[in-house]
Amino acid sequence: MPPPDPAHRRLTQRDIARLAGVSQTTVSLVLNNRAGADSRIPAETRDRVLRVIRETGYVADPAARRLAARRNRILGVFTYEPVFPSATGDFYHPFLVGIEECAEQFGCDLLLFTSAPTVDGRKRVYHQDNRLRLADGCVLLGRELDREDLARLVGERYPFVSVGRRDDAGGTVPYVGADYASAVRDLVVRARALGHERVAYLGHGVGAESYADRFRGFAGVVGRPLRLAPGEPADMAERVLAAGVTAVFAEEYADAAALADLLGRRGVTVPGDLSILTLGDPTRPAPTDIDFTGFLIPRREMGRQAVEDLTELIEGGPPVQRLLPCELTEGVTLAPPTK
Amino acid sequence: MPPPDPAHRRLTQRDIARLAGVSQTTVSLVLNNRAGADSRIPAETRDRVLRVIRETGYVADPAARRLAARRNRILGVFTYEPVFPSATGDFYHPFLVGIEECAEQFGCDLLLFTSAPTVDGRKRVYHQDNRLRLADGCVLLGRELDREDLARLVGERYPFVSVGRRDDAGGTVPYVGADYASAVRDLVVRARALGHERVAYLGHGVGAESYADRFRGFAGVVGRPLRLAPGEPADMAERVLAAGVTAVFAEEYADAAALADLLGRRGVTVPGDLSILTLGDPTRPAPTDIDFTGFLIPRREMGRQAVEDLTELIEGGPPVQRLLPCELTEGVTLAPPTK
DNA sequence: CCCTCGCGCTAATGCGCATTAGCTGAGGAA
DNA sequence: TTCCTCAGCTAATGCGCATTAGCGCGAGGG
Numbered sequence: 001m002p003p004p005d006p007a008h009r010r011l012t013q014r015d016i017a018r019l020a021g022v023s024q025t026t027v028s029l030v031l032n033n034r035a036g037a038d039s040r041i042p043a044e045t046r047d048r049v050l051r052v053i054r055e056t057g058y059v060a061d062p063a064a065r066r067l068a069a070r071r072n073r074i075l076g077v078f079t080y081e082p083v084f085p086s087a088t089g090d091f092y093h094p095f096l097v098g099i100e101e102c103a104e105q106f107g108c109d110l111l112l113f114t115s116a117p118t119v120d121g122r123k124r125v126y127h128q129d130n131r132l133r134l135a136d137g138c139v140l141l142g143r144e145l146d147r148e149d150l151a152r153l154v155g156e157r158y159p160f161v162s163v164g165r166r167d168d169a170g171g172t173v174p175y176v177g178a179d180y181a182s183a184v185r186d187l188v189v190r191a192r193a194l195g196h197e198r199v200a201y202l203g204h205g206v207g208a209e210s211y212a213d214r215f216r217g218f219a220g221v222v223g224r225p226l227r228l229a230p231g232e233p234a235d236m237a238e239r240v241l242a243a244g245v246t247a248v249f250a251e252e253y254a255d256a257a258a259l260a261d262l263l264g265r266r267g268v269t270v271p272g273d274l275s276i277l278t279l280g281d282p283t284r285p286a287p288t289d290i291d292f293t294g295f296l297i298p299r300r301e302m303g304r305q306a307v308e309d310l311t312e313l314i315e316g317g318p319p320v321q322r323l324l325p326c327e328l329t330e331g332v333t334l335a336p337p338t339k
Numbered sequence: 340m341p342p343p344d345p346a347h348r349r350l351t352q353r354d355i356a357r358l359a360g361v362s363q364t365t366v367s368l369v370l371n372n373r374a375g376a377d378s379r380i381p382a383e384t385r386d387r388v389l390r391v392i393r394e395t396g397y398v399a400d401p402a403a404r405r406l407a408a409r410r411n412r413i414l415g416v417f418t419y420e421p422v423f424p425s426a427t428g429d430f431y432h433p434f435l436v437g438i439e440e441c442a443e444q445f446g447c448d449l450l451l452f453t454s455a456p457t458v459d460g461r462k463r464v465y466h467q468d469n470r471l472r473l474a475d476g477c478v479l480l481g482r483e484l485d486r487e488d489l490a491r492l493v494g495e496r497y498p499f500v501s502v503g504r505r506d507d508a509g510g511t512v513p514y515v516g517a518d519y520a521s522a523v524r525d526l527v528v529r530a531r532a533l534g535h536e537r538v539a540y541l542g543h544g545v546g547a548e549s550y551a552d553r554f555r556g557f558a559g560v561v562g563r564p565l566r567l568a569p570g571e572p573a574d575m576a577e578r579v580l581a582a583g584v585t586a587v588f589a590e591e592y593a594d595a596a597a598l599a600d601l602l603g604r605r606g607v608t609v610p611g612d613l614s615i616l617t618l619g620d621p622t623r624p625a626p627t628d629i630d631f632t633g634f635l636i637p638r639r640e641m642g643r644q645a646v647e648d649l650t651e652l653i654e655g656g657p658p659v660q661r662l663l664p665c666e667l668t669e670g671v672t673l674a675p676p677t678k
Numbered sequence: 679c680c681c682t683c684g685c686g687c688t689a690a691t692g693c694g695c696a697t698t699a700g701c702t703g704a705g706g707a708a
Numbered sequence: 709t710t711c712c713t714c715a716g717c718t719a720a721t722g723c724g725c726a727t728t729a730g731c732g733c734g735a736g737g738g
Binding site for chain 1: 405471
């Protein structure tokens with residue numbers, strides 16, 4: 001590549017140094033406030049340098065900075081599912097709000113790894129020419145992270161924090177998750193207290209950690225846990241009714257909404273004839289006016305906390321795993337059973 | 340900073356070179372597919388290098404790459420108003436969708452400049468220690484961009500594209516805007532065709548380019564354009580009625596919604612007694628069930644196009660300014676005047 | 679008068695890569 | 709044989725910065 005037009009070449013520390021009549025080293029020292037015992041800079045010199053910097057509007061090249069100092073104040077954000085495109089977009093949005101807030105607070109920029117190509121319908125961190133190392137560390141977002149990716153990140157000692165609990169992958173995976181198990185357990189206990197004996201879990205209950213955790217919480221307090229696969233929406237209502245339960249715990253909010261709708265058409269009232277509880281926020285659009293009883297995922301807080309943990313990890317701290325409590329929502333879809 | 344534990348030091352081209360029994364230069368050449376006449380590499384050597392790269396999973400350090408090659412495939416996104424926090428969030432979301440889509444298509448990552456501190460209630464591109472130059476170029480988003488920022492970007496020949504038309508700022512400002520003037524004109528013409536003679540523009544009509552453009556379109560086809568400042572919502576309805584017009588063109592969707600609501604309470608029907616037209620999508624939450632006649636801003640497309648123009652600008656292309664057409668919405672709030 | 683000593687600074691180096699300018703050895707021409 | 713060519717590489721350099729080692733100098737001590 002030809003060298004850029006010198007007239008428009010941007011300023012470097014050397015330029016500043018020349019203008020201030022000092023060395024490049026001194027500029028760097030002033031810039032980074034390195035007033036250590038090994039290199040003191042009198043106020044006069046410092047002011048002179050700072051004045052030139054102010055007048056010229058010099059800003060350090062972050063790439064060079066990263067190369068030399070291995071630090072950037074840039075945090076990566078990798079999302080396994082598309083964030084902006086709106087199907088799941090509204091679900092991930094609050095996480096990003098938290099991430100953004102906290103990043104701003106720490107004075108960090110956010111690098112969204114949008115370039116990751118989609119292979120077999122999934123994104124992968126490690127692809128040809130990934131730019132992971134441009135950031136000091138990375139926040140991982142998505143329902144299902146690739147286990148190979150995780151193992152490799154762990155193996156390479158790359159600083160990252162997962163939003164959402166993850167099973168170990170060849171080492172400790174740092175995460176900020178939601179305490180689904182406890183939240184589900186609390187809901188079941190509450191339903192029990194109202195008299196519900198025959199209850200069902202509507203959902204997969206396996207696969208993604210978030211599903212498994214919910215079902216674990218359910219199975220932990222229900223003797224012989226009954227699980228109904230969501231399956232075809234069309235006959236979901238039938239299967240639920242056939243199960244002869246008085247309360248349904250829906251893994252997916254959208255399933256709860258669909259179920260309520262289907263039941264309504266059949267004249268089955270909620271919560272009169274059947275109680276329905278939601279186990280988290282909608283991950284897909286679920287048009288409904290019903291104020292479900294259930295719990296909310298502390299998404300924003302999870303985002304914030306992930307960034308906080310990440311910065312500490314980058315500083316050399318130990319990997320931490322933590323679960324944040326979910327907030328129960330009163331709602332109107334849980335009532336004592338009538339039959 | 341102490342050198343990192345060599346056991347965990349990540350691979351460099353030199354490591355690859357050693358493993359493949361070639362020089363670092365060769366690795367670089369293979370990696371960048373530099374098969375020019377000046378440096379030919381036989382298939383055998385190339386394959387050997389590629390195999391080592393594959394086996395080790397080597398990926399080039401993007402910071403070093405940027406430093407040496409001055410290219411990054413990272414596009415910056417600077418937003419003058421907060422994007423995620425949800426007040427205006429829903430308005431900006433579609434722009435980001437378009438930006439993200441197009442960036443992915445081009446294999447670019449997105450750098451969100453979240454670290455820009457808010458000064459005097461506004462964000463500024465140029466602040467202490469900004470990281471603009473980490474990206475190859477930048478997309479600017481926001482209703483009102485800072486003119487000083489713009490002038491400086493232009494002056495420094497920094498590649499950027501504004502989403503939304505901007506007046507020149509010491510040079511041509513590349514933008515992808517919405518053709519508000521034409522859209523408003525079309526709406527006025529349409530209202531005229533239905534018999535509306537006395538019409539009013541409800542809004543500022545000055546300040547941000549997007550406001551000015553709308554009013555310009557309005558004033559261009561209305562003899563003595565009447566402009567009503569939005570002012571206090573409480574008496575907005577009174578002022579509109581006092582103006583004795585048959586159709587109102589509302590700059591802000593939220594104002595249209597508020598107006599319709601206020602009129603409804605007074606028994607004034609829309610569009611029976613008064614037609615109301617909206618000039619774009621809601622920039623603030625506007626709860627309403629009304630299907631307004633007006634137009635939509637091609638936000639997603641604007642985002643896409645901005646990224647496309649930006650990449651061409653980075654490639655050395657000329658700055659382009661373009662306006663995208665707005666889509667008229669039929670709606671139910673425009674009808675022939677009754678008085 | 680020499681000899682520390684510490685202050686205030688700078689020369690030199692390397693981060694990992696892309697790029698330019700060669701260098702080497704084999705094969706062909708003279 | 710000698711020279712030339714050219715394919716196939718490599719050494720060297722610099723991108724802009726942070727960092728390390730250390731230089732020159734004046735003050736204070738012996």
